[in-house]
Amino acid sequence: MRTAINKKRIVLYAVCAFFFCLAGVFQAVDSSLPDFWHALFALLAHTILISLVVAWGVSLIHRMVRKDLRAYFLMVAVLILFFLVVRMIRYGLTRDTDALSRYLWYAYYVPQMFIPPTILLAAFSIESKKGKPLAKAWYLLYIPAVILFLLIFTNDAHEWAFALNFENGFSYEHRTVFYIALAWEIAVTFTSLIVLILKCGISACRRKTWIPVTVFIVCVAVSAVCFLTDTPAFKIPELLCFTCIVMIESCIAIGLIPSNDEYENYFYRSxxxxxxxxxNLSVIYDSEKSISTDKNLLGRAAKSPVMIDENTRLSAEKIHGGYAFRIEDLSKINEINAALSETNERLSEENYIIEAENELKEQKAQIAEQNKLYAKMDEVTCEELKRLDALLSDMYRKTQLNSTEYIDKMRFACILAAYIKRRSNLVMLAEKQENIDVGELSLAIKESLGFLSLTGAECTFDCAVSGKIYDKTAGVFYDFFEACIANYEGLPSAVIVRLSKRGDHLVLRIECDNKTEEISEKIKSKFEEYNVTIQTDDEEVYYSLTLPEGGAV
Incomplete structure (x- = not known):
């Protein structure tokens, strides 16, 4: 395939060289022919040269991969085309002695002055990153070109480029500006070739750099021979212009200038x-790995993607002049989707397990909190629980039902049970908040007094405090109250309980008639770390517990 393409390129170059030489032959002989044949041969020569340049410009559009390079080389093609058109107008429509003819001749140097710096800019842009334009300073290369062209275009005023002679027809001699312009063209063009060679990073291309160098030297030599012999076949301007084309093509051929003229092969090998x-959905190009498809299937795919099987999809894209169809292998995507689906199922199971574990941990935490709460309840009520258990056991074993002793013990058991219930309630409230309402303590004392009144005791409670109180303070007050009144052997017959505030302290005062020395000693021993006072008179005993106000408001 590669050999066939190279042969095709060689044949194309040979055909172009043949027509270029044919145009030279036409120009060489047309001056000696009769007027009709002279005009015909001149027209054919101009047509051939212009057609070659147009064909070359069109090929650049298809071959140049990068837009910036395409723009530079298309500018070169347009400038050469401008030269050929101006040259045709000059020789076909004007005479040498006309001023218009001279200025058309001067216009030849527009492409000659501007093509070399354009090629040099293209050479510098090859190394720049794709899409990144050249620095604007590089465009200063056009300044010498502008100056030289202006000097040539105003030659009638100073004759620094050409010495004009209108005697016996029209003739001219080259002067300093012309030679400077010629040297400028050759030097900048050769510099462009050197830059292309130096900036080439592909070793295979660098080994072939002798080709464009040889082509350049041969073209310069041919131009020099034609200039010295003053051959009518080719003039210096057109030789220099086509030298640029040949040099650019040689650089493209060996890869110094990036291009692509093997799209069909690349598409096939993709x-x-x-x-x-x-x-009409007739296949024009296909890749090596394409599959056979009928027009019905292609027609359906042109409207929307078609699934050939579960792993193959045919999609279409509208392009200029037809459609591009591609076969998409979805097997890997389907495998990934299947793996993702399996992973999602596994994750769902794991999430369910994690949720169950979290729920179990939460339940364990709740149970632990409950156990902790029950432990606190048991800690503060264990003494009363033991007393209640002992009392009930004794009643079960020794006491007869409906006897006075049984009823008295049952009433005392109710007092103990009320304390256990209310004290446990204070512990639960303390778990939720550090300060509890004084009303909770009041309710606890009232309930205990209510059961005490069943024994025939006269009970009175007065609370002169409101707001919040520390949970520990409430518990100590209730424990103190219970220690004072809940004594089976010394139940009071009358009790007055008062909760009041004295300065920054809270005072629980209990007045009753159970003044036994044993009870007093027991209370002092149990609450020795607190401010407890016990006062007695002939008939009454006064128990008093004073604590810091703390949370009371």
Whole structure:
């Protein structure tokens, strides 16, 4: 395939060289022919040269991969085309002695002055990153070109480029500006070639750099021979212009200038399974890995993607002049989707397990909190629980039902049970908040007094405090109250309980008639770390507990 393409390129170059030489032959002989044949041969020569340049410009559009390089070389093609058109107008429509003819001749140097710096800019842009324009300072290369062209275009005023002679027809001699311009063209063009060679990073291309160098030297030599012999076949301007074309083509051929003229081969060798069709869905190009498809299937795919099987999809894209169809292998995507689905199922199971574990941990935490709460309840009520258990056991074993002793013990058991219930309630409230309402303590004392009144005791409670109180303070007050009144052997017959505030302290005062020395000693021993006072008179005993106000408001 590669050999066939190279042969095709060589044949194309040979055909172009043949027509270029044919145009030279026409120009060489037309001056000696009769007027009709002279005009015909001149027209054919101009047509051939212009056609070659137009064909070359069109080929650049298809071959240049980068837009910036395409723009530079298309500018070169346009300038050469401008030269050929101006040259044709000059020789076909004007005479040498006309001023218009001279200025058309001067216009030849527009392409000659501007093509070399354009090629040099293209050479510098090859190294720049794709899409990044050249620095604007590089465009200063056009300044010498502008100056030289202006000097040539105003030659009638100073004759620094050409010495004009209108005697016996029209003739001229080259002067300093012309030689400077010629040297400028050759030097900048050769510099462009050197820059292309130096900036080439591909070793295979660098080994072939002798080709464009040889082509350049040969073209310069041919131009020099034609200039010295003053041959009518080719003039210096057109030789220099076509020297640029030949040099650019040689650089493209060996890869110094990036291009692509093997699109069909690249498409065939590509890793994609694709076909390109015309508007009638007839296959024009196909890749090596493409599969056979009928027009019905292509017609359906042109409207929307079609699934050939579960792992293959045919999609289409509208392009200029037809459609591009591609076969998409979805097997890997399906495998990934299947793996993702399996992973999602596994994750769902794991999430369910994690949720169950979290729920179990939460339940364990709740149970632990409950156990902790029950432990605190048991800690503060264990003494009363033991007393209640002993009392009930004794009643079960020794006491007869409906006896006075049984009823008295049952009433005392109710007092103990009320304390256990209310004290446990204070512990639970303390778990939720550090300060509890004084009303909770009041309710606890009232309930205990209510059961005490069943024994025939006269009970009175007065609370002169409101707001919040520390949970520990409430518990100590209730424990103190219970220690004072809940004594089976010394139940009071009358009790007055008062909770009041004295300065920054709270005072619980209990007045009753159970003044036994044993009870007093027991209370002092149990609450020795607190401010407890016990006062007695002939009939009454006064128990008093004073604590810091703390949370009371």
């Amino acid at each position: 890793a994609y399974s694709a076909v390109i069709t015309d508007e």
